[in-house]
Amino acid sequence: MLIIFLLTILGAAFSFAVKGKRREYAVFASGIFLVLTVIYSVLRFHSGYTGGTISQETFNLASSIGIVFSTGVSGFSDALLILSAIVIFLSVIITENGKYGESLYSYILITEAGLFGILLSRDFLFFYIFWEVVLIPVYFIIAQYGERNKDSVSLKFFVYTHIGSVFLLLAIFTVYTFHYEATGVFTFEMGQLMVNTYISKIPAFWLYFALFGFLLAFLVKLPSFPVHSWLPDTYETAPYPGTVILAGGLSIMGGYGLFGILMPIYQAMGTGIMDLLMALGVISLIYFSLSAMMQQSLKRMMAFASAAAMGFVTLSFGAGLVESGYQANLELAGGMFQIVAHGLIMALIFSTLYYIKKSTGHEATHSLGGIFREAPVLSSFLLAGLLASLGLPGLAGFIGEFSILVGVYGAIGWFILAVIFGMIITASYHIWAAQKSLYGPYNERLGAIKDADRLTTVKLMGMLIVIFVLGVVPNLIYGLLLTYAGGIL
């Protein structure tokens, strides 16, 4: 995997040298990375995975102060690696020639390298570096190719998430320093720092200082209520390839932070924090669903829908770790599955929206209307995406939400009604949006519009098939996630 990662870095760097045919290059490169990642995963994880991190490698750079570059893949991060490879590939192929400048493709490839770096790094220093590196290309994607208000929105996106990141940095320093005081060894390795027996030795104040830093960074990225306000603006303003990356690729960062980084130390975190996270998850779900209902623009609505889906992730993290036994495994695996499914579904929805915007020129529900008559293929894809997003059985979205819902009762009791309420709102605005924009009388002012051509259909169909397959045979990755969760608890 390390080799694939190095290839992504080289691929991104080399893309600057390609003139004229950079889109083709990016399609080729990200396609190769996708294929390589899938092959790697099949070889590595098709049998014999027993939890934890495998295929670790360590390179000492300055070991006396703990600077090492160490890598490793767990079942969870492998699932996310595949997800981000798919999403990046999709975001490249949906663009057509000449619409965006050449640098867009370089930025996308850098983002891919950064995401791979985050998922592979098993030491905090490089984890943090890649965590920040991802922001820069995405910032440029928005600032250069965004729609209205791109200046202020891109800045808001960067500063908002950067503030989260710097607190992450302080948190890392705190555990690093106390590890030195406790053992006399400087190290940034997650395997040594994120250990219950050690973390629980940190004085209470500093422990909470560190946890605050970690949680703030991860919750901003998810995003969770109340640190979400960058999200709707950013999603709306970003160009569609950028939105696909944001929704499918970047949203995994927060989830990976929770499940990949913080989960091993859940005992040291205490139930107070878990309760808080569960509360934030439920509030996010309801609040974002209600906000989504009020939106005129489909793009902005789906931005809130994406955030609401992440409410499930926070909820499952909190709930899974206060429970025990099979329920906890189910809960956590459900949360992780939700991250993957959400990424795929949002990528499909935003890609379809991109084509709809392209052929109609509109993305607001009220200016669309009845486009099913003129563009049945695109409408079907959007409908499929929306249905997957609201959790229709048989599609990937259902699996995550279902296992979260099954497990969560044990942790929050009758508050589960609030979650169900949130799901009902989610379902209703999804259906309403579909009704208003896709069905009903055709909005004649749109004139004649083009439906998807064959190539577009193939691209979207590929995505839909992945979502469908994961909905019918979730065990492709669900088993991995269960093993991963089981290995930690």
Next chain:
Amino acid sequence: MTGITAGSLALVGYFAPLIFLGIVGFAILGLSMLKTSKKALSWITFASLGISAIMLYFLFPSNTSVYDGTIVFNHFGLYFAIVMIISAMFITYPSMYGLKAKSEIFYATLIFVTIGMIVAAFSYNLITLFIAFESVSIGTYIMASFGKEQRNLEGTIKYFFTGTIATAFILFGASFFFIDTHTFNLSVISAAAPTPELTISLIFLIVGFGFKLAIFPMHQWAIDTYDGAENSVSAFLSAGSKVLAFVVVLKMFLVGFSSDFRDVYYLFAILAILTMTYGNVSALSQNNLKRLLAYSSVAQAGYLILVLAVVGSVGNVNSNVVAVAVAAGMFYAIAYIFMKGGAFITLNTVKGDNLQVSDLSGLAKKSPGVAVGFSIMLLALAGIPLTGGFFAKYLLFLSLIEGGLWWLAVIAILNSAISVFYYFRVILYMFGKEPLKEDAFNLGNTFKIPVYVSAFLTVAISILVIWFPTMIGFAPGLFR
């Protein structure tokens, strides 16, 4: 009194790099008779500075103290001496374009200033430190006034007057230091208890050196001077000269006032907070590009003096935390030279005077390379990873956390998040806007190459973090 002995011959060896530089300086003045071109002069200066750095490194008498501890050769001093030589070398080539006449005077001054810097790096005596420091200041007055426009001179005069006032403060503080300790040797008093005289001396010295370092209430001259001076001179003032002030401040307050660390801690923690916040907040509303960079360098000075706050609060100079803090300052110094100096030098590529941020519009369309290079330096100043600036900030904040000053770390880190706003505004103009007019930039290779070099070095310097343990080993040299 005595004849030539083996000891005095050894001394000549120790000071050979300085003597060499002095000779070259006068030789350059003499070259004016031969009508040497300024290009040749700049290369001569560059080469001789490089040679002196190499001589310094190879002739280096490790841990030798001469003249009763007035000059101490240790790795800490060597590191800073070489860093400051690099900062002078860094501007020899770019400064060529600002010089209209009498370039030999400029280059000779640059060399003399560097001599002062090297002496200051090794000196542990208030008087030699002061004299070295003044020789640098006087040299930089000359350099800042190189050029003929009125605006230019106004900044220099302001620099000169505030500099002189600061000198008075330093002398006043030094005399109180002498009253209390009966010596000018900085490392003598470490055992003495703080007295009222010492506190007065501390405050006067902080005001005096605060002017030179441009920390908060004493920063106003810097804004005007950086704004008025030639770009490469601003680069030198805000990089090399600031690093010098930083070394001197480290020695003065951490060695000279080691008995009074509590006050050092309080004063520098407060000053650091004020300086960072003031610099960053003022930069937010700046449209003038050079003033924006000037305010950002005020803010950077605030980060630098966090080192003194950490050391003051820990108190025990033998502890690991102190070594990390000082080493973080050392790393910051070298990263700072490339990112800040490079940023000022980049402004050479923009035509015109009194540059506004909007003058950079569309630079990315005209020359992607320069725009990317400048962005790298701005990202480094903001402390974004993959640049030397990130590691500099990172080590600094790490030392704050290790020293237990979490609240100071939070303030510093929020400040660094604020700073993202104005650095990114500049980047936005470069990448997001259309060029205002056709012919707005100097894009000859002579202007581009310095930008590429400094951008490359800004990134490459992060490799140095691998040698950070070695720097930690150098750091106790500060306290001997």
